[in-house]
Structures are given as structure tokens and as C-alpha cells.
Amino acid sequence: MNFLTLAAKNLTRRRGRTGLTVIGVAIAISVLFSLLALNSGYEKELNKEVNSMGVHILAVPKGCPYEAASLIMHGGVIPKYLSASDLDNVTHIPDVELATPMLMHQFLKKDDKTGKTTPHIIYGIKMEDMLQLKPWWKVEGRYFQDNETRVMLVGKDLAEKENLTVGQRLPVGPAKENFTIVGILERTGDQDDQFHFFPLEEAQRVFGKEGKITTIAVKVRDINRISAVSEEMEKVPDIQVVTMTQIMGTIMNLAGSAKSLLLTVIAIALIISAFGIINTLLMSVNERVREFGMMKAIGASGSDIGKMVLMETVFITISGGIIGTAAALVGSSLIESFVKGMLPYSPSGSLISFSPELVGFSLAFSLFMGLVCGIYPAFLSSRLSPMEAIRGGME
Amino acid sequence: MSLIVEARGLTKVYRRGREEIYALKDVDFAVKKGEFVSIIGPSGSGKTALLNVLGCLDTPTRGSLRLVGTETAGLRERELVALRRDNIGFVFQQFYLMPTLTARENIELPLLFSHKKGNEAGIDGILKMVGLSDRGHHLPGQLSGGEMQRVAIGRALINDPKIVLADEPTGNLDSATSQMIFELFEELNRQGMTLIIVTHNLELARKAHKVYTLKDGQILGCEDMRCIQER
Numbered sequence: 159m160n161f162l163t164l165a166a167k168n169l170t171r172r173r174g175r176t177g178l179t180v181i182g183v184a185i186a187i188s189v190l191f192s193l194l195a196l197n198s199g200y201e202k203e204l205n206k207e208v209n210s211m212g213v214h215i216l217a218v219p220k221g222c223p224y225e226a227a228s229l230i231m232h233g234g235v236i237p238k239y240l241s242a243s244d245l246d247n248v249t250h251i252p253d254v255e256l257a258t259p260m261l262m263h264q265f266l267k268k269d270d271k272t273g274k275t276t277p278h279i280i281y282g283i284k285m286e287d288m289l290q291l292k293p294w295w296k297v298e299g300r301y302f303q304d305n306e307t308r309v310m311l312v313g314k315d316l317a318e319k320e321n322l323t324v325g326q327r328l329p330v331g332p333a334k335e336n337f338t339i340v341g342i343l344e345r346t347g348d349q350d351d352q353f354h355f356f357p358l359e360e361a362q363r364v365f366g367k368e369g370k371i372t373t374i375a376v377k378v379r380d381i382n383r384i385s386a387v388s389e390e391m392e393k394v395p396d397i398q399v400v401t402m403t404q405i406m407g408t409i410m411n412l413a414g415s416a417k418s419l420l421l422t423v424i425a426i427a428l429i430i431s432a433f434g435i436i437n438t439l440l441m442s443v444n445e446r447v448r449e450f451g452m453m454k455a456i457g458a459s460g461s462d463i464g465k466m467v468l469m470e471t472v473f474i475t476i477s478g479g480i481i482g483t484a485a486a487l488v489g490s491s492l493i494e495s496f497v498k499g500m501l502p503y504s505p506s507g508s509l510i511s512f513s514p515e516l517v518g519f520s521l522a523f524s525l526f527m528g529l530v531c532g533i534y535p536a537f538l539s540s541r542l543s544p545m546e547a548i549r550g551g552m553e
Numbered sequence: 554m555s556l557i558v559e560a561r562g563l564t565k566v567y568r569r570g571r572e573e574i575y576a577l578k579d580v581d582f583a584v585k586k587g588e589f590v591s592i593i594g595p596s597g598s599g600k601t602a603l604l605n606v607l608g609c610l611d612t613p614t615r616g617s618l619r620l621v622g623t624e625t626a627g628l629r630e631r632e633l634v635a636l637r638r639d640n641i642g643f644v645f646q647q648f649y650l651m652p653t654l655t656a657r658e659n660i661e662l663p664l665l666f667s668h669k670k671g672n673e674a675g676i677d678g679i680l681k682m683v684g685l686s687d688r689g690h691h692l693p694g695q696l697s698g699g700e701m702q703r704v705a706i707g708r709a710l711i712n713d714p715k716i717v718l719a720d721e722p723t724g725n726l727d728s729a730t731s732q733m734i735f736e737l738f739e740e741l742n743r744q745g746m747t748l749i750i751v752t753h754n755l756e757l758a759r760k761a762h763k764v765y766t767l768k769d770g771q772i773l774g775c776e777d778m779r780c781i782q783e784r
Contacts, residue, residue, distance in 0.1 A: 159654075159658055159661050159662070159664075159665055160665065161665065164651075164654075164662075164665065167651075167653040167654060168651075168653060170653055171652060171653050448647075448649060449649060449651065451610075451649075452643075452645065452649035453662075453666070454610070454634070455608065455610055455637070455643040455645075456638075456642075456643055456662065456663045456666065456708060456709070456712075457634065457637060457638030457639075457663050457666040457667050457712065458634075458666040459630075459631065459634045459666070460630070460634075462665075462666050543611075544610045544611075545605050545610045545611040548610070548645070
């Protein structure tokens with residue numbers, strides 16, 4: 159027998175109480191672990207998403223740029239438009255390698271089987287420009303030509319969700335014109351997987367927005383010139399400029415506030431959990447005062463008793479840590495959907511990024527928590543005088 | 554025979570507010586190696602206080618105590634722990650067995666504190682000596698009172714002590730079981746173990762070599778049962 163066995167067996171004496179304390183720790187550690195996983199995953203996914211747009215600057219109609227940026231990244235519709243002359247002005251700014259117009263439009267589609275109505279996003283694009291911005295695009299079928307009519311590309315997720323295949327025809331727009339799917343994009347891992355892509359002029363024609371665009375996506379020759387180019391673009395009337403760095407920064411700031419709130423909740427949960435452990439241990443120590451007296455009588459030193467109590471605490475917190483971490487790993491999708499609801503902007507990929515270092519940190523934190531919580535009960539029990547303990551007295 | 558316990562003028566005073574309560578008053582007490590000593594007396598006479606001081610569980614207010622040749626006055630807590638651990642085995646009225654450990658593990662427990670490696674054969678030997686060879690894997694809750702006390706005696710013996718101190722070891726047992734426990738003590742004594750037992754049971758106390766009577770913290774007298782039996 160060793161101290162570990164003894165401590166473990168002691169904990170089995172009040173299984174219910176030990177179990178509840180372990181669950182308390184597990185919940186706290188699980189939330190902590192998820193938040194840490196989310197922290198690294200969120201930034202990674204956001205970077206990936208912004209980079210996958212392939213553009214350095216977005217020009218949107220004047221208004222709230224952040225709202226616009228958020229709408230664009232979500233595939234939302236901006237109820238204001240830019241014109242061809244705005245595009246022309248942007249194109250002629252030095253250091254602009256490419257400025258491509260886009261029209262975004264949303265329409266609601268009713269599912270014949272479920273009767274549910276879901277929003278669908280249509281992107282009117284110039285395919286030639288788009289392939290320069292997103293050279294990683296690959297297609298099953300073929301890309302459309304910019305002058306083609308009644309053709310479209312669809313994203314992979316959308317195709318899977320709606321059982322769409324190349325060659326299929328879909329009714330689109332107020333006149334329910336049939337558009338043929340000429341290609342399905344291979345999975346990109348970002349929001350492009352959710353969209354319909356039309357030739358720009360077709361999108362404008364179908365939705366009655368001739369000559370109107372919602373966004374100008376700009377690629378700069380040298381990334382060091384981004385701020386100079388955006389300053390030039392600001393001079394164009396009607397245009398609001400949003401750089402990707404701004405979008406990232408704003409989103410990170412907004413997410414940071416939400417994360418601070420979450421962190422506060424977790425800190426409170428951890429403190430409550432810590433007091434719960436200390437309380438459980440103090441109760442347990444009080445109940446076993448005579449037993450400690452006996453142990454001292456049969457040769458245990460104060461440090462032996464303290465060590466045993468400390469081990470019991472560490473057992474509780476480490477078990478809680480393991481269960482909490484495992485629960486977070488298993489239930490990550492649940493946690494993710496909860497957290498996504500709390501954040502102002504969520505990238506489409508998985509927000510939670512687990513790593514062995516993170517698992518190690520969570521377990522190390524459980525151990526640390528055990529040591530901190532166990533010190534006071536261990537100290538109290540170690541300094542009991544054997545005779546007082548046998549008499550059952552402890553202040 | 555050499556003295557294993559030698560107490561001179563032991564006094565233990567407890568304070569309750571301004572009141573001083575003398576649990577022991579100038580007690581002189583000596584036990585030779587291999588002796589079997591009983592201490593009797595009414596409740597509150599100081600029997601347990603004396604046993605606690607002799608076992609280094611409590612320190613005397615005045616007086617000196619030599620245990621196994623070591624003067625205990627002035628020893629630090631760590632030294633007292635070592636002295637107690639290496640020389641004394643305790644048996645309590647309430648047994649104080651760990652409910653989550655089997656009989657065997659309860660017996661093994663002191664080895665954990667003395668940092669000695671558990672010797673299976675040694676533990677088997679102790680289980681056999683206390684008559685529990687077939688009950689080693691039972692938890693205390695599955696044992697009778699007599700069996701639990703025998704486990705406690707086994708636990709007191711595992712570290713090979715020089716003295717066993719027992720405080721009312723039969724206080725919670727019926728007469729037949731008490732008789733068996735005393736026979737076990739007699740057997741241990743025959744094997745050379747020094748025993749000091751506090752008891753209320755006069756009949757059993759008289760099985761010892763010497764019977765000390767305590768009253769109001771003082772030794773009233775000592776009967777040498779061997780002389781009485783010889784007479």
C-alpha cells in the first residue's frame with residue numbers, strides 16, 4: 159500500500175460527495191479547456207477566412223463599414239449600391255493590381271419537402287477576376303464565361319445540402335428563370351462553399367440591378383501599399399473602404415469583449431468550484447479527526463497526514479480535470495454552437511482547436527487547483543496534536 | 554531486567570479557564586522489559602492521561618520520562634514521532650480501523666508511515682497470530698467487535714514495537730470476547746512483549762504481572778500478581 163492508494167480509498171468513503179465535487183471541477187475545467195481551445199481556434203479560423211477572400215481591400219457603399227464588412231463576410235445583402243464609375247475610379251488608382259465588381263443578392267427558397275424557407279446567397283462575379291483572386295479554386299464541371307447567360311457555379315456544401323449536380327437546372331429570380339449548374343466548386347473550407355455564383359451581368363439582370371454593384375474587391379500589387387491605396391480610395395465619393403486588417407481587428411476586438419465576459423464567468427465558476435473542494439475537504443478532515451489521531455499514534459507524522467489530505471484533493475481535481483477535458487473533447491460541437499451564439503462574428507470552420515499542449519495545460523491547471531485547495535485542509539490536519547485528535551477536538 | 558519505561562514525578566495539568574485540573578500528580582512509574590502491567594482506577598482517575606504521556610501522545614507538565622533509554626523531555630515533534638513509531642504499538646477501545654481498508658491493509662498501515670516495505674509473509678504471520686488468517690480480505694464492517702480489536706492488535710504489532718499500550722481494549726467487547734483478547738495479550742507477553750493495559754475489568758487486569766491502581770491522578774498502590782499467585 160502507498161499514500162496514493164490510501165488517499166484514493168479514503169475518497170471512496172463518501173462516494174456521493176466525492177462524485178459531486180469531481181463533477182464541479184469537471185464542469186469548470188471543461189469550460190476553461192473549451193475557451194482556451196476556442197481562443198486559438200477562433201483566431202486561426204478568422205485568419206484563414208479573411209485570407210481565403212483573396213482580397214486586400216473592400217470598397218462598399220458609404221455607411222457603417224464594420225456592419226458592411228460583417229454582412230459581406232456572412233454573405234449578407236447591403237441595401238446600397240456602387241456604380242460603374244466608382245469601379246472605374248478605383249481601377250485607376252496606382253498600385254491597384256485588380257479591382258473586381260461584385261453584386262450580392264439574397265433570395266429565400268422554400269424546401270418542397272420540409273416547407274422550410276432558407277436564405278440563399280447569390281454572388282455576381284467576374285469569373286476571370288475571381289480566378290486571379292482565388293487561384294486555389296477548383297471545379298467539378300467547368301467555370302462559366304463572363305458573357306454566358308443562365309449559368310451558375312455552386313459551392314460544395316450547398317451542392318451537398320441541396321443534392322445539386324452538374325447539369326441540373328434551377329429556377330432563379332422573380333421570373334423563375336432556369337439556370338444551369340455548369341460547375342460545383344471543390345470544397346474551399348470557407349463561406350464560398352455556401353454560395354451560388356452567377357456571371358455579374360446575369361445577376362444584375364435577373365434581380366433588376368443593372369449597372370449596380372455592392373462591393374469592389376481590390377487586390378494590391380504590394381501589400382505594403384495597402385494603406386496608401388485605401389487612402390486613395392477614400393477620396394472616391396460614395397465609397398467606404400474597409401481593409402482586411404481592419405475587419406480582422408474589429409472582429410477580434412468584438413470577440414475579445416465576448417471572450418472577456420466568458421473568461422469572467424469561468425473564473426467565477428473556478429472560484430466557486432475551489433471553495434466547494436475546500437469545503438468538502440474540511441468536512442472530510444473534521445469527520446476524520448480521531449482517525450488522524452490514531453494515525454499519529456501508530457507512527458504518522460504531521461507531514462504524512464498533510465500529504466495524504468493533499469493527495470485526496472489532487473485526486474479530486476485531477477479526476478475532474480480528466481473528465482472535464484474528455485467531456486470538452488467529446489462535446490466540443492455543443493460547446494462550439496453555444497459559444498458561436500455568444501460571439502459577434504463566427505468564422506464558418508471549426509472554432510475549437512485542440513492540441514496536446516492544451517490538454518497538458520488543463521491537467522496541469524487541475525493539479526495546481528488541487529494543490530491550492532488542499533493546502534489549508536492539509537495544514538489544519540497536519541498540525542493536530544495526536545491526543546487532541548483522538549479526543550476528537552479540532553478548531 | 555532493564556527498565557523500558559521509567560517515569561519520575563510525572564504531572565499533567567490541564568487548564569480550563571482559570572481552573573487547573575491535575576490529571577496526574579507526581580506519578581512515579583516503572584516497567585521492566587517483558588512485563589505485563591495493568592492500570593486500573595475509576596473514571597477520571599488519570600489512567601488514559603498516564604497512557605497518553607507514556608505513549609508520547611501528550612507531554613507531561615512536569616517530571617521526566619525515559620522510554621527505551623531515551624529521555625523524552627525536550628524532544629521535538631519529529632523526534633517524538635520517530636520514538637513512538639519505532640517503539641510503541643497502540644490499541645484503542647474504539648479500534649479506530651480505517652473502514653475502507655481491509656483487515657490486512659489496516660495491519661499494514663503503520664508500515665506506510667515507517668517507510669518500511671510491506672512483507673507479505675510478515676503480515677500473514679501477524680494475521681495468523683491474531684487468529685484472522687482467513688479474514689484478511691474483509692473490511693472492518695464485515696468483522697465482529699472481537700475481530701476488529703484483533704486487527705487493531707495486529708496493527709500495533711506490525712512495526713515490531715518494544716511496548717504495546719492498550720487503552721480499554723475490551724471496553725467495547727462482551728466478556729467472552731474480552732477473555733479471548735486478554736489471552737492474546739498473555740500470549741504476546743509470553744513471547745516477550747512488554748504490555749501496559751488500562752482497563753476497568755478487574756478480573757482481566759489481574760492476569761497481568763502488576764496491577765497499578767490510580768485515583769485522582771495519583772498511584773494508590775501496586776499489586777504484584779505473581780507474588781499474590783505464589784502466596
